[in-house]
Amino acid sequence: MKCTKIIALMIVVLVSLSLGSLALVTTASSQVLWGDVDGDGNFNSNDYALMRQCLLGMISKESVAATADVDGDGKLTSDDYAYMKRHLLGMISVFPVEESMITPTPTADIKGSLTMSFNKNHADQGDIIIASLNIKDIKDFAGYQVNIKYDATVLQPIIPFGDDYLPYGNLTPAEPGTLLAKEEFKPVDIVFHDTEIGLLSFGRSYLKLDAYKNSGNIETTGSVGIIRFRVLRVIPTKVYFKGTKILPSGIQGTALYDFNANQIMNYDIIQPNTLFSQSDSTPTPTIESTQTPTPTSIPTSIPTATPTSTPTADINGSLTMSFNKNHADQGDIIIASLNIKDIKDFAGYQVNIKYDATVLQPIIPFGDDYLPYGNLTPAEPGTLLAKEEFKPVDIVFHDTEIGLLSFGRSYLKLDAYKNSGNIETTGSVGIIRFRVLRVIPTKVYFKGTKILPSGIQGTALYDFNANQIMNYDIIQPNTLFSQSDSTPTPTIESTPTPTPTSTPTPKLGVFNLVVDKTDAPVGDIITTTLSIKEIPNFSGYQATLKYDPDCLQPVYSDGTPYDKTSAAETGSLLCGRYSPTDLASNDLESGLLNFGRAYMALNTYRNSKAPESSGILAKVHFKVLKPYTKPALVDNSLLDNDIEGTLVFDWNGNIVTDYNVAQY
Structure with missing residues (x-):
């Protein structure tokens, strides 16, 4: 889908430490790839x-190549093994044996900065204060992620909702700034808060x-x-970038990325001063310089961190895909x-699956029928991670046009899971x-891609310490629909879901x-009402x-004119406790209102077993300036799957297509 502001499809992506770059050293006569134990010309987890x-x-x-001696002491020992592990995890960029061969090349680039600042340092209870995140002189900038810590008993993050x-x-995503806003480059939000702990x-x-x-135009x-906070108590408090396991590759709770998908490592971090401090009359921002280690690739997978345990001779587990x-x-x-089988301390996974989109179409159950995958449709869960x-x-994050599924699932409360004693393996x-x-011979298989840079053959498994598991067998499925294969590949699925034998058409x-009003005098107010009827498991539009x-x-019902970010006034639906969120992008000069609302906490909404299906979505009021024609829903060129300018989502985050649009 081309429009990244489609509100019900917020991507929840957790960031990980990706694998380091290849350790390629040039000598006078040849190139030596240190760490290449198997001699295949690459240094990776196989070595x-x-x-x-x-x-x-x-x-x-x-039987091991001489390039395995990465510390250069003439022996193969556990030290070499440890250096390989550190290199794979991005902790070092070169091996000890290389350090004397490489001459660093200094650059004259201006050091950039990432700043968090507030519009005011003093406020009263109930006031709204605004935190702005700004970058300056960040070369080739293309993305960011941050962790921000605050005292939840003092401040409450909020988002505009009409006049409230x-x-x-x-x-809930942060409000966007002036950068990363060009729709032609598909900006996407990454969100996972824990507002209970601030x-x-x-x-x-x-x-x-x-x-x-x-x-x-970089x-x-x-x-x-931008983040707005409501002041709950007026006491000295700090809001600051903070490193956490959610962003293990970050620098003091921040990560910036360039247009080559590499992490930017050298910039100043400017934290805000203590808020509501009685003695602070002239705030002076604190500047914290970052180090300059080797950049890592832009992460898109589940968090990883440096393993603290020494690998043992445990029996290899396995990850299998079967049909x-x-x-x-x-x-x-x-x-x-x-x-999975016999994966010790298992807590999460991510995979890339390649298939031929002209032969197979991924689908998800919808009532008694199926809907095709969108690029944000999650896989159906199994018996684990549930x-x-x-x-x-x-x-x-899929790309169904080219036949690539990229998805995963992980527990977030790792400490609670670890301490439960009921570990899934x-x-x-x-x-x-x-x-x-x-029906032609075709392959479906795990495939390594840039989307999962730290993966092993397009897969990544994680343990309850947020470490990537490196030693397991990957069992790929056989070729499908092969004329020579008379024995079907058995499935290992423990809870297979039978294929429905009939596909009745769902009720539209x-x-x-x-x-x-079709004819109102100048100065009068007319009202357009948007509603739905009998759309099952409705979650957003x-x-x-x-x-x-x-x-x-x-205008709003009190006469206040709309601006470009004004959302419609809500109706009887999408008002539950499932994190409803409004987004709007209006073009008032052209006479286009583009708005919507959706539940964000879809798991909680599904578990309520009380889906919404019929009722009023929103009301938009207009002040009559001249004799007029009625407002109407129109197709949006930025949306691939809209029906007469509308998109509807169900509680699995999928686009609903089985409905009609009626305009009166």
Whole structure:
């Protein structure tokens, strides 16, 4: 979908420490790749695993390449193994044996900065204060993520809601700044807060990095985000960037990225002064310089951190993808199951799955039928990672046009999970259904991509200490629909979901627009009402409303004119305790209102078992300036899947397509 402001599809992405770059050293006569134990021309986790086998006596030292001696002491020891581990985890960029061969090349680049500042340092109880995040002179800037700590008994983060404010939910994105706002480069928000403990974790990044890089209009200075706080108590308090496990690769709770998807490492971090301090009359910002280690790739996976334990000779576990059948007819549904076996201390995963989009179409159940995947449709959960008390969260970013699924799931309350004593090691972690479009031999397989830079053959498993698990077998499925394969590949899925034998057409719902007056005098107010009827499991919407700006002026019920970020006044739906969030992007000069509202806490909403399906969504009032034609819903060129300018979402975050639009 081209429009990244579609409100019900907020991406919840957790950031991890990615693997380091290759340790390539140039000598006078040749290139030596230190750490390349198997001699394949790459240094990766396979070399790390072979070194482990060598030290355990499983293979001979004579069979290992000389480049395994990464500390240069002439021996293969556990020190070499430890240096390999540190290099893979990005803790070092070169091995000890290389340090004497590399001459650093200093640069004359100006050191940039990331600043958090407030619009005022003194306030009364109930006042609103505004924190601004700004960058200055950040070369090739393309994205950021930050953790911000605050005292939840003193400040409450809020977001504008009409003429009032709503408290943040744990998936409420920060208000955007002046940067990272160009729709042609697909800006996407990254959000995971914990407002109970006073921690905001969020960010924003361009996804079309090549197009942005080649545009020649690179952003280096300006605002990247805004957070408003309501003052609950007036006592001295601090709001500051803070390092946490949620952002393990960050620098003092911050991470900036360039248009090559590399982490930027050298910039000043300017923290705000203590708020509401009696003695602070002339605030002086604190500047904290960052170090300059080797950049790491832009992360998109579940958090990793430096392992603290020494690998042992434990039995390898496995990650398997298997299908319920290997032969099918056109139109049939086949099911892929992802299963782990004997994965010690398992707490999360992420995978990339490649398939031929002309042969298979990923789908998700919808009533008695199915809907195609969108680029943010999570996989169906398995039997593992399903305990709500440990806050399982889905990570999703597909590209269904090219046949790539990238998704995962992880527990967030790792300490509680670890201490529960009920650790999951074997079972199903996810299910993907495919509709067969053509019956020709085809492969579905785990594939490494830039989306998962730290992965092993397109997979990543994590333990309850937030460390990446490095030693396990990956079992890929056989070729599907192969004429020579008469024995279907058995599924390992422990809880298979049977394919429905019939697909009755779901009952169509209705999205209504009603204008109360067709002929009103100048100065009068007309009202447009948006409502839905019989749309099951409804969780959000977006609408594009066209009017003649020479004849009508959009206003709130009290007469206040709209601005470009004004959202419609709410109705009877989307008012529950599931973090409803408004977003709007209006073009008042052209007479276009683009607005919507959605629940963000979808897991909680689903678990309530009380879905909304019929009622009033919103009301938009217009002041009559001249004789007018009625406002109407119109197609939006920025949206791929809209129906007469409307988008509707269900409580799985999927776009609903089975409804009609009626305008009166």
